[in-house]
Amino acid sequence: MLQRNSWTSRWLAALVAAWFGIAFAAPADDLREAQRLYSQGKQAPALEKVEAFLKVQPRDPQGRFLKGLILTEQKRTAEAIQVFTGLTEDFPELPEPYNNLAVLYASQGNYDKAKSALELAIHTHPSYATAHENLGDIYAQLASRAYDRALQLDKNNSTAQTKLAMVKDLFSSQRTAGSTKPAASSAAPTSAPPAPSEAPKKAEPPKAEPPKVAEAKPVAPKAAEPKPAAPKAEPKVEPPKAEPKAEPKAASTPAPSSGGDEKANITAAIEGWARAWSAQDVKGYLAAYAPEFEVPGGETRGQWEKARAERIEKPKSIEVSVKVSSVQVSGNEATAVVRQQYKSDALKNTTTKTLKLVRSGDRWLIKQEKVGG
Numbered sequence: 060m061l062q063r064n065s066w067t068s069r070w071l072a073a074l075v076a077a078w079f080g081i082a083f084a085a086p087a088d089d090l091r092e093a094q095r096l097y098s099q100g101k102q103a104p105a106l107e108k109v110e111a112f113l114k115v116q117p118r119d120p121q122g123r124f125l126k127g128l129i130l131t132e133q134k135r136t137a138e139a140i141q142v143f144t145g146l147t148e149d150f151p152e153l154p155e156p157y158n159n160l161a162v163l164y165a166s167q168g169n170y171d172k173a174k175s176a177l178e179l180a181i182h183t184h185p186s187y188a189t190a191h192e193n194l195g196d197i198y199a200q201l202a203s204r205a206y207d208r209a210l211q212l213d214k215n216n217s218t219a220q221t222k223l224a225m226v227k228d229l230f231s232s233q234r235t236a237g238s239t240k241p242a243a244s245s246a247a248p249t250s251a252p253p254a255p256s257e258a259p260k261k262a263e264p265p266k267a268e269p270p271k272v273a274e275a276k277p278v279a280p281k282a283a284e285p286k287p288a289a290p291k292a293e294p295k296v297e298p299p300k301a302e303p304k305a306e307p308k309a310a311s312t313p314a315p316s317s318g319g320d321e322k323a324n325i326t327a328a329i330e331g332w333a334r335a336w337s338a339q340d341v342k343g344y345l346a347a348y349a350p351e352f353e354v355p356g357g358e359t360r361g362q363w364e365k366a367r368a369e370r371i372e373k374p375k376s377i378e379v380s381v382k383v384s385s386v387q388v389s390g391n392e393a394t395a396v397v398r399q400q401y402k403s404d405a406l407k408n409t410t411t412k413t414l415k416l417v418r419s420g421d422r423w424l425i426k427q428e429k430v431g432g
Contacts, residue, residue: 089115090122102129117357118366120150127159136163144430145356147179149366151406154180154187161193170204173197179408321423322386325393325416328423333381333399341368349417349424374403391418392426 093108106129112122127142140163146156157180164173174197180190206222328347335343345364354363371377382398393416400409415427 154184326383333379336379349426353427378402
């Protein structure tokens with residue numbers, strides 16, 4: 060078992076070796092230089108180079124994945140979580156970002172979030188062995204906590220004592236195995252982030268797979284180790300445009316009334332935003348965002364709107380439901396915590412979001428959107 064104070068450096072050592080074995084298709088000098096600096100342990104200059112690359116190609120998954128690794132190594136956990144969360148939103152079919160989110164959540168002791176992230180990784184790729192193993196470790200850690208709590212409530216519970224001892228013995232044997240030289244493992248993720256500006260797709264299974272640290276980790280699961288992918292031809296900068304639908308679906312974001320309870324108006328605005336999303340009404344969906352909306356990832360408003368339109372129009376069907384758990388109003392601004400359930404023909408997940416809204420006339424519009432409560 061990896062200890063909480065040492066797991067990050069160990070999995071990064073294995074992850075870096077695997078990740079930089081990939082033949083990156085991105086031609087940008089900044090990205091190649093960032094890779095070289097990172098492999099040398101020069102985190103600060105590597106981050107500067109990858110940031111420069113992402114200013115030109117803000118949606119590039121390889122650059123964003125590298126940025127997440129650098130931030131993790133720098134112990135900037137909250138920022139790393141934000142990067143990997145963004146990757147799961149923009150490229151939900153890739154399991155590695157979900158797995159790395161689980162690693163970060165586990166390092167914080169948040170095993171429930173780690174479990175949810177790993178379940179999503181397995182949902183996107185059922186044969187992802189690393190995620191299955193990590194999920195088992197998380198369940199073991201949760202079991203240990205539950206047995207310990209049972210003993211706190213009833214010290215004479217002999218059954219709980221026996222089960223807790225079994226789990227601790229398992230952890231002890233894993234620590235002993237982890238102190239030896241790691242053995243190579245054939246288990247590894249089966250997809251890698253695509254080349255710049257390409258629609259994400261599954262990589263062809265390679266003949267050789269990168270090694271994985273052979274240590275059991277109930278406290279900290281293993282990070283994603285992307286497989287080597289065959290070199291790709293340099294892609295076009297502009298992504299393919301989504302084909303227009305024959306008939307736009309009618310839905311709109313209703314405007315809250317100027318009077319009455321503002322919390323009710325805000326809730327109505329958020330529910331209208333979700334209805335427009337479910338109806339795949341791009342115009343109605345985008346109308347729910349304020350002109351001063353803080354676009355994530357360094358994109359322009361136009362780039363963000365284009366990407367959102369493609370993601371909304373691409374699925375055959377979308378169903379979004381929201382439950383507003385809290386609303387705080389301060390003058391013409393408000394903050395709402397929302398539990399969002401998203402379901403399409405390709406993906407199903409549940410997320411907590413924090414929305415910051417601003418009053419515009421008699422309407423409440425989204426000014427900022429973040430994942431997390």
